[in-house]
Amino acid sequence: MIRLAAPDISEQDIERCAAVLRSGMLVQGPNVAALEDAIAGFAGFGTCAAVSSGTAALHTALMALGIGPGDAVLVPAFTFPATANVVEALGARTVLCDVDPGTYVLTPEGMAAALQGHREDAVRAVIAVDEFGYPAPMTAIAALARGRGMAVIEDACCALGSMHEGVHVGAHADAACFSFHPRKAVTTGEGGCVLVRDPELVERVRRLRNHGIEARDGLADFTAAGLNYRLTDFQAALALGQIERFGPAVARRRDLAARYAYLLAGTPGLALPEPDDGHSWQSYMVVLDDGLDRLAVIEELRAAGIEANLGAQALHELGYFAAKYGHEADAFPNASRLYRSGLVLPLHTGLRDDEVLHVAATLKSLIENG
Ligand SMILES: Cc1ncc(COP(=O)(O)O)c(C=O)c1O
Structure with a gap:
């Protein structure tokens, strides 16, 4: 895996x-x-x-x-x-x-x-x-x-x-x-x-x-x-x-993120994170189009030997905050969309270049073939 x-x-x-x-x-x-x-x-x-x-x-x-x-x-x-x-x-x-x-x-x-x-x-x-x-x-x-x-x-x-x-x-x-x-x-x-x-x-x-x-x-x-x-x-x-070892580790993380950005660029149905030269890339989260079923994508990636997960939470949609503050469901549309459709891909210093290729190719083919 x-x-x-x-x-x-x-x-x-x-x-x-x-x-x-x-x-x-x-x-x-x-x-x-x-x-x-x-x-x-x-x-x-x-x-x-x-x-x-x-x-x-x-x-x-x-x-x-x-x-x-x-x-x-x-x-x-x-x-x-x-x-x-x-x-x-x-x-x-x-x-x-x-x-x-x-x-x-x-x-x-x-x-x-x-x-x-x-x-x-x-x-x-x-x-x-x-x-x-x-x-x-x-x-x-x-x-x-x-x-x-x-x-x-x-x-x-x-x-x-x-x-x-x-x-x-x-x-x-x-x-x-x-x-x-x-x-x-x-x-x-x-x-x-x-x-x-x-x-x-x-x-x-x-x-x-x-x-x-x-x-x-x-x-x-x-x-x-x-x-x-x-x-x-x-x-x-x-x-x-x-x-x-952290200086070289951050450099490797930046290199891995740049590889994902290059390999996934232009994939229909996929929005990539905005790059920033100062980003240390703890995680690489892409955002799927609304028409795509994130859970199904996560399961199919897993079946291909790739771990993936959702990113972070939209707080107003969580039980405690919804009960206490009662925000409208659409109060924070960007947060809601990222919570619903964000997909975090593998990124760590032990990840090999060929593994990044495999992740990107698998995700692209899953999306392109529906
Ligand atoms: C943005 C953010 N804040 C706070 C925390 C909490 O850190 P810890 O798990 O070390 O308590 C996390 C951990 O996932 C986090 O991602």
């Missing part, structure tokens, strides 16, 4: 992990600190706090920025639900925005449309998502948000290695959140991190991930209602080598 995603784990990575296990020092320690430095070094800005998942990163970032009951937060309507679940878990309200049909991400226009009808001070933050690694237009999003006094969070869970206007994603946000889930380009099993420029903010994130503990007069005090969102040291050890 040609896998949708596959982690890039070497024997040396496993050995690094095993060394931590043998040492008996399992919780947050020197490998977590080394991973934090490696991520901040790779991105080229800010300070990094590792946490136990991308969801934990988003949760602690919002907590550290003071989001809570009575606040509203802008979220793109097409994303993995964790982006909005954290808003809801903090007692704030999710204000959905439609996304661009070709890049799948939030635009300033989508934000402006969603802001209409909301009091100037009610919407406290925006979470822009770099969906599948596509770098959201953060300079414009941040300018619009800051003009209204809003905090800017970047859900870069899929976007380690992506660049926006020459700088690594996250640089324009108050806090950028990354995931190290196995579907992502660098993995610790479960894991994530928050990358921020403001040293005080990163200290708040560090306190919140560790039960709210703060050293005071040589004693540990609990100065915030924190959580346990720490990453273990053996998980961090697993990722160190992956970061060392």
Whole structure:
């Protein structure tokens, strides 16, 4: 089976992990600190706090920025639900925005449309998502948000290695959140991190991930209602080598996406994702014409030995958000269409050129022969 995603784990990575296990020092320690430095070094800005998942990163970032009951937060309507679940878990309200049909991400226009009808001070933050690694237009999003006094969070869970206007994603946000889930380009099993420029903010994130503990007069005090969102040291050890290899890994991902774009160009019934030089291509999602049965395409690809799947969700169509907010079914047409017709194809550094050829040829022939 040609896998949708596959982690890039070497024997040396496993050995690094095993060394931590043998040492008996399992919780947050020197490998977590080394991973934090490696991520901040790779991105080229800010300070990094590792946490136990991308969801934990988003949760602690919002907590550290003071989001809570009575606040509203802008979220793109097409994303993995964790982006909005954290808003809801903090007692704030999710204000959905439609996304661009070709890049799948939030635009300033989508934000402006969603802001209409909301009091100037009610919407406290925006979470822009770099969906599948596509770098959201953060300079414009941040300018619009800051003009209204809003905090800017970047859900870069899929976007380690992506660049926006020459700088690594996250640089324009108050806090950028990354995931190290196995579907992502660098993995610790479960894991994530928050990358921020403001040293005080990163200290708040560090306190919140560790039960709210703060050293005071040589004693540990609990100065915030924190959580346990720490990453273990053996998980961090697993990722160190992956970061060392990450430059070439991103280059290979870009090469694979370019191959798909070349091989699938002009296929009737198929819309390809808009390319961007800064895209790190966590996933390659195409969009099928409405007349095509996505489930049947997924099953036929599987029968040909190719794993494929839907992309992300249209949040207003999911049970929780539909029951709470009751949006019209056509409130976010681009998100709905991407949810209904998006198809993610295999993309990982272990994918061979001949396998890309096989995937593209099989998909083309399935579509052309109905
Ligand atoms: C856009 C986005 N946000 C948040 C998350 C949550 O990350 P994690 O699974 O590490 O909690 C994901 C993971 O799939 C994601 O794709």
